[in-house]
Amino acid sequence: MGRKGLSAATAGINVVSNNVANANTVGYSRRNLTTQNSDPIFQQGVLFGQGVDITGIVRAHDRYLGMQLVDAVGLQSRASTAEESLKLTEAYFNESETAGLVEVYGAYYDAFNQLSSDPSDISLRSHAVQTSERLATSVSRVADGLQDNINNFDDGFSAKFSQLNGLLSQIAKLNAAIGKRGDLQGNTELLDRRDQLVREVAALMGASAELDPSGQATIYIDGHAVVSGGEARTLSLITAAGVPPVLYLAADAGLIDVTSGVGGELGGILDARSYTQGYLNRLDDFAFTFANSMNAIHVGGFDNYGAAGGNLFVPPAAIAGAASTLSVDPLVSADPNLLAMAGAAGAAGDDTNLQNILTFESSASFTGALTGLQFLSSIVNDVGGDVAAVSADVEAQDALVEDYDAMRTSISGVDTDEEAVRLIEYQAAYRAAAKIVSATDEMLRVLTTLGG
Amino acid sequence: MIRATRLGLNDLVSQHMAKLSTRMRVIEEQSVTGKRVNRPSDDPAIVSEVHRLYSSIEDQTVYVKNAESANSLLSQADETLAGVADLLIRAREIAVAMASETITAAERTSTAPEVQGLYDSLVQLSNTNIDGRYIFSGDGYQNAAFSAAGVYGGANTTPSTRISESQWAQNGFDGSQVFQGVIDTFAVLNTFVLDLQANNVPGIQNAIGDLDIAFDQNSFWRSTVGAEVNAVEDAVEIAEGMSSLLSTRLDQLINIDETETYLNLNDIRNTYESVLRVSATSNQTSLFELI
Incomplete structure (x- = not known):
């Protein structure tokens, strides 16, 4: 019985040692030593207990x-x-910067608004072409960035x-x-x-x-x-x-x-x-509608040389990829005089076609009966809304996992103070069992002496 | 009973510290940029309004520029027409004087060069330009408005510039209307010169009436120009006012309250330090130390 007690206490100390050693191990479930009293034996009409048996080491776990x-x-x-x-x-829709898509789109019409003060002025024409290129570059940069992200x-x-x-x-x-x-x-x-x-x-x-x-x-x-x-x-x-x-x-x-x-x-x-593919598709939709609408207006006008206008933007081949390839017609880029702002050939101050371009700013020609500004703004708005919604979801899921994890740790985690108490208990049990072995040994020695 | 393990407590502390760090980083970013909204997800509800405001503020800036540019052309037009009025008043004074029966033919002939001078001045005034832009050539403002013979060389359409969302200001005029609409001012002066040279008293008497009509015509266009000047001046005032209002609204939407941000940052720093201290203290105690 003393030996069994020593074994049980030693096993208990082993379990405590293992628990303490794994106190910081991720996923570890603390162990408990399970014991039961050994089957008694019947001698001389009396049941005698036979000490303790180790029944197992179980982990604290909630299935x-x-x-x-x-x-x-x-x-x-x-x-x-x-x-x-x-x-x-x-990050590609950082509208707090001046290079934000909506900002650049607004600047595009601002440049044509300024051109209305003198449609023949070459510096104002150059400015209008530059802002057109800036808009095309911005749209294309964002589209390429989104495609890179997707890849x-x-x-x-x-x-x-x-x-x-x-x-x-x-x-x-x-x-x-x-x-x-x-x-x-x-x-x-x-x-x-x-x-x-x-x-x-x-x-x-x-x-x-x-x-x-x-x-x-x-x-x-x-x-x-x-x-x-x-x-x-x-x-x-x-x-x-x-x-x-x-x-x-x-x-x-x-x-x-x-x-x-x-x-x-x-x-x-x-x-x-x-999400990203959705934004890219909408940007393509914007670029396709914008480039084609601008071209349709531009070819109806007359340039500073009195000739009929050509395309203002390179016509996109299809909706898919229209944003990435959006660019100002190379001829217009090279010569701002080719901006077709007049409604008829000849008069320098004729801004009839320029007014058509400016009118398009408030035209609900984009998908969803939106203006260009509203359409771009809706993309940015959705990006912000989607990120905010996902962030809110993260907070909710974090809280849930933290709760479950806290509950799991509460059940399965190792509390070193608790283990210290158990260590003291097993040490005491070991000492007591050892005393029994020692007492039994003393008794046997006495018996042996008597027999001698 | 809930068991509080050291690992659980440490997890809890690190989770809280991570959240505090995130909040601290957000407020630090706001302090550095001065903006409460640094990306669309910071406040998606205001994105559309912010875009509209940015766009409208930029529009107002352009409207002010356009209106000021138009104002300089219109002021020049007003000054020119004032000069034409002076010129017509002088011509009328001469006509009244030369219509008198006491004036001799020689006196009338000798006065003709002065009226010819007024005619030349009229041609010069009608071709007033700013940096080569002829004010009275309509849309064809790169060409001189009138030849020395008083033949119109401009366009019959007029240029305009956008000065508000729905308003366009005329920044050039059809000279054929301004100087030749009701009556041809060039022809009136030219005929007057010829009548003086020919000592044609009835013709000179007719010139008085024609000059009155030309003067009225000029007055009409001066008032038209004046109305345009008023419109562009109003537009500047409105656009500047709008810009100020929109900027204030934008400021309210996206900019931080510096005092509030500073206090928030302080609060979070204090909490962060407290959590650290509590964590350090709780980790110092262990039953194992006492065994």
Whole structure:
């Protein structure tokens, strides 16, 4: 009995040592030594206790909370990745600078307004051409920046995806090991490592998880199991220039598109990509409408040489890419006298066509029956609104994860003071058991002496 | 019972410190830029209004420039027409004097050069230009308005410049209307010269009436120019006032209240330091130290 007591106390001190050593280990669940009194023996009509047996070392863990945390980590990771990525896009719409799109668009009409004071003045004409070039450059710069971001998002998606199958495979292996051992209580190390990997997968792709009674985890994406027991299904990524990445799950029935169910960091990247592509599409729409409308007006006028006007902007070939390629017609760039401001040939002060250009400023010719300023402003407004909404989501998800994490830490975390108390208890138990061994030894020595 | 672990407490502290750092960074950025809104997401609700305000303020600046430019042309036009009025008054004085029966033919002939001089002055005044821009040539202001013979060389359309969202100010005039609309002022003076040279008293008497009509015609255009001057002066005043109002509104929307920002920053710094101290103190105590 003394030996059993010493063993139990030693095991308890080992558990405390392990807990203290892992006090700062992420994902570690504190261990508790479980014991029970040994089966008694019946001697001379009396039941005698046989000391203590160690029944196991169990981890402090709440299964339901663990699954909730997996879901929350996926949502938080998705929102924070989308926020970080979208802020890169927002940087291209920094309207507090004088080079903001809306500011430059306003300056374009201001230059033509100034030209109305003397349509034949070459310096005012040059200024109008320069502001036209500035507008085209600004639109094109923002469009190129957005496209760069989209390309970077795609690269980032591929880089992060490359970790995914490895993680799923590790989870499957740990699942298999947990199932093979068949001793749920004794699988503490494997369960901790597996749970940490599940949270990493959730952070990466926003999976949900279910734990079966044997302790094995099933990981789902878009309702499809990607890890089930000891088996991991392979996810494959299809990428092509100009289209969003697509994730396929290899299933018995063939490949299943699970992209819409992707969350976590990958989902956040897809969200930011989708937002950014939307802004780029609208900028293309703006550039296409603007360039074609300006050209339609410009060809109806007459230049400073009395000749009929040509294009003011290079005509965009299609809506897609119109923003990136927006540029002033090279002939007009080279000679501001080619600005066709007059309504008829000959008169230097004739600004009939210039007035048509200025009238277009307040014309609701853009998608949604908006003026150019309103249309551009709505893009910037949506960028700001989307970033703010995603940031608010991040705050909410952060708070949720912090709460769940605090609850998990409260249940599973190591409190060093608590461990110190338990250490004192086990030390005392050890000393007491040792005393029993010593007393028993003394008794035996007395008996041996009597027998001699 | 909630167990408070050291790791949990440290997590809590680091989360709070991260949030405080973020808030501190935001306020520091606001202090440096002087703006409450530094990117669209800082306050998406005001983005559209800020854009409208920026655009309108820039518009007002252009309207002021255009109106001031028009004002200088119109002032010159007013001065020119004042000169024409003086010229016509002098011509009428001569006509009245030369219509008298006591005046001899020789006296009338000798007066003709003075009237010819007035005619030449009229040609010169009608071709008034600023840096080569002829005020009375209409849209064709790069060409002289009148030849020495009083033939109009300008355009019949007139230039204008934008001085407000909906207002355009005329900054040039159709000389054929100003000097030849109701009556051809050049022809009146030219005929008057010929009548003096020919000692044509009835013709000279007719010239008095024609000069009166020419004077009235000139007065009409002076009042037209005056109305345009008033319009552009009003436009400058309105645009400057609007610009000031819009700038104030923009300032209210995007700029920081410096005192409030300074106090906020101080509050956050104090809280940050307090959290640090509490964290440091709580980490100093451990039961293990006492075993």
